[in-house]
Amino acid sequence: MDKPARENGQETEARPAHFIEEAIEEDLRTGRFGGRVATRFPPEPNGYLHIGHAKAICLDFGMAQKYGGTCNLRFDDTNPGAEDVEYVESIKEDIRWLGFDWGDREYYASDYFDQLYEWAEQLIRDGHAYVDSLSEDEIREYRGNYYRKGRESPYRNRSVAENLDLFRRMRAGEFPDGAHVLRAKMDLESQNMNLRDPVMVRIRHATHHRTGDRWCVYPTYDWAHGQCDSIEGITHSLCTLEFENHRPLYDWFLDRLGVHHPRQIEFARLNLTYTVLSKRRLAELVQEGVVSGWDDPRMPTLAGLRRRGVPPEAIRAFCDRIGVAKNDSIVDVGLLEHAIREHLNATAPRVMAVLRPLRVVIENYPEGQVEEMDAPFHPEDPSWGSRKVPFSRVLYIERDDFREDPPPKWHRLAPGREVRLRYACLMRCTGVTHDPATGEVVEVRCQWDEASRGGHSPDGRRVKGTLHWVSAAHAVEAEVRLYDRLFNRADPTDVPEGASWLDSLNPESLTVLTGCRVEPSLAGAAPGSRWQFERLGYFCVDTKDSAPGRPVFNRTVTLKDTWARIERAMTAAAPEG
Ligand code: ATP
Ligand code: MG
Numbered sequence: 001m002d003k004p005a006r007e008n009g010q011e012t013e014a015r016p017a018h019f020i021e022e023a024i025e026e027d028l029r030t031g032r033f034g035g036r037v038a039t040r041f042p043p044e045p046n047g048y049l050h051i052g053h054a055k056a057i058c059l060d061f062g063m064a065q066k067y068g069g070t071c072n073l074r075f076d077d078t079n080p081g082a083e084d085v086e087y088v089e090s091i092k093e094d095i096r097w098l099g100f101d102w103g104d105r106e107y108y109a110s111d112y113f114d115q116l117y118e119w120a121e122q123l124i125r126d127g128h129a130y131v132d133s134l135s136e137d138e139i140r141e142y143r144g145n146y147y148r149k150g151r152e153s154p155y156r157n158r159s160v161a162e163n164l165d166l167f168r169r170m171r172a173g174e175f176p177d178g179a180h181v182l183r184a185k186m187d188l189e190s191q192n193m194n195l196r197d198p199v200m201v202r203i204r205h206a207t208h209h210r211t212g213d214r215w216c217v218y219p220t221y222d223w224a225h226g227q228c229d230s231i232e233g234i235t236h237s238l239c240t241l242e243f244e245n246h247r248p249l250y251d252w253f254l255d256r257l258g259v260h261h262p263r264q265i266e267f268a269r270l271n272l273t274y275t276v277l278s279k280r281r282l283a284e285l286v287q288e289g290v291v292s293g294w295d296d297p298r299m300p301t302l303a304g305l306r307r308r309g310v311p312p313e314a315i316r317a318f319c320d321r322i323g324v325a326k327n328d329s330i331v332d333v334g335l336l337e338h339a340i341r342e343h344l345n346a347t348a349p350r351v352m353a354v355l356r357p358l359r360v361v362i363e364n365y366p367e368g369q370v371e372e373m374d375a376p377f378h379p380e381d382p383s384w385g386s387r388k389v390p391f392s393r394v395l396y397i398e399r400d401d402f403r404e405d406p407p408p409k410w411h412r413l414a415p416g417r418e419v420r421l422r423y424a425c426l427m428r429c430t431g432v433t434h435d436p437a438t439g440e441v442v443e444v445r446c447q448w449d450e451a452s453r454g455g456h457s458p459d460g461r462r463v464k465g466t467l468h469w470v471s472a473a474h475a476v477e478a479e480v481r482l483y484d485r486l487f488n489r490a491d492p493t494d495v496p497e498g499a500s501w502l503d504s505l506n507p508e509s510l511t512v513l514t515g516c517r518v519e520p521s522l523a524g525a526a527p528g529s530r531w532q533f534e535r536l537g538y539f540c541v542d543t544k545d546s547a548p549g550r551p552v553f554n555r556t557v558t559l560k561d562t563w564a565r566i567e568r569a570m571t572a573a574a575p576e577g
Pocket of ligand 1: 041045053056238268269270271279
């Protein structure tokens with residue numbers, strides 16, 4: 001069955017230019033880079049991409065697109081211990097899925113190790129770098145802190161010849177890890193700690209996922225990053241705020257080397273409520289088995305969001321809406337959920353599924369008879385088309401939709417009451433069967449009004465409740481996983497003293513329901529396809545655990561923001577002041 005494809009126009013909304021666009025436009029006007037715009041997205045392949053990275057990706061690729069430029073994908077693979085090809089592959093997959101293309105511009109910092117080595121020698125020859133033989137702890141001690149100036153290492157004034165000799169022997173593998181480092185001779189009294197003779201190269205006898213055992217010295221991020229941008233001819237190097245204090249250091253290197261000098265512009269990281277976005281913490285969730293993997297649908301990773309059923313268009317719209325700013329802030333995760341609902345509302349066909357089935361027998365419907373009810377995929381828009389839903393004597397409705405002893409204003413099914421079955425008929429409850437042992441309701445008996453076939457009221461009589469349903473003999477059995485926020489504290493890391501951030505986990509972030517019943521049209525639903533289960537929420541077919549004829553559905557989001565209701569209730573209940 002074809003799922004109607006829908007576009008939504010929300011991404012083209014006009015908005016005022018932000019400060020990065022203003023900066024680029026200024027450079028285009030003044031011809032600073034010959035009218036060129038070249039950006040890059042520089043992930044370190046030491047984990048999966050998350051929604052925060054999506055913000056950077058949308059910006060890096062988005063600026064290139066907007067100004068007719070290019071955006072490189074460059075892996076910052078300077079740290080052999082933590083990095084892995086698994087991460088390289090996942091990062092590529094996630095960027096493509098998000099809708100961006102780097103063409104043949106796939107680069108690696110490790111491609112430039114030779115050039116970086118040459119430049120390091122050049123800085124040594126020019127008296128701008130030296131081999132230090134203090135230990136890591138001693139270097140930290142000598143460097144001082146905000147209140148205490150740095151002190152010179154006793155090795156700071158080695159001769160160029162000695163520095164060159166030691167540096168070459170570092171590269172040749174003559175020394176163990178930590179024996180020496182190469183440092184830039186900057187300014188030990190600078191208020192900016194990054195300028196207090198930063199380490200450029202360290203010894204690490206480790207196998208690199210691309211260069212193997214060719215190197216035993218590796219550049220630090222500080223030494224690699226600006227030069228990599230320069231080599232690639234990047235014009236606008238967009239990065240997060242924590243690099244603002246590194247900019248003078250990048251400038252220092254580029255100026256001393258006399259090479260192409262990109263313009264670096266910093267923007268605020270994305271932080272989201274009820275979410276952690278630190279790779280270290282996300283890795284801990286995976287390692288501790290709190291989640292099933294990097295692609296667990298509760299993870300804020302792109303792999304997790306994808307598996308949960310979040311459309312890439314919703315993530316792009318979200319990133320566009322939050323914009324870019326110079327100041328750190330925390331975005332309400334409800335805004336992301338809103339963008340997801342908005343896109344799914346415009347694109348997901350409506351179907352019926354019963355999560356906690358209760359058997360209904362229509363006593364006045366002939367046994368063995370089946371008829372097909374015409375059910376549109378969208379209640380208001382006929383262009384979405386429709387499917388046939390089989391109707392027969394024995395149905396399932398949602399257990400929650402029946403109360404033997406209903407509260408006031410109950411519009412759903414109860415003894416003696418009449419409800420509408422969506423697209424099928426009106427029916428009235430005539431009796432209830434209990435389990436003799438437990439007293440539990442096991443079956444509801446009803447009579448339908450044949451004249452209401454299709455679900456219309458034959459005489460204009462008012463029926464307030466409309467229920468979803470499936471035919472017992474025709475429905476497909478499914479597992480449904482109800483996902484909720486992974487944390488129940490807005491800032492999961494803001495915990496009382498002595499507690500762990502893991503104490504902020506929401507124990508109800510996953511509820512697995514088996515024995516659910518979905519309408520037969522979903523038997524062949526494609527893995528990854530997204531649907532609205534009427535009255536229940538948006539769901540997608542799990543790409544990993546579904547089997548033919550045995551689908552597993554993940555709940556992407558509920559139809560309404562239930563958390564906002566809870567939060568409003570809690571605020572209302574809180575004492576004044
Ligand atoms: P680490 O803490 O290991 O440095 P990272 O999250 O910075 O992790 P990178 O792989 O270095 O991960 O990130 C690649 C790019 O994505 C960087 O340019 C970084 O600034 C950007 N980025 C990372 N996290 C966010 C975020 N939360 N919001 C916006 N951009 C981000
Ligand atoms: Mg980083």
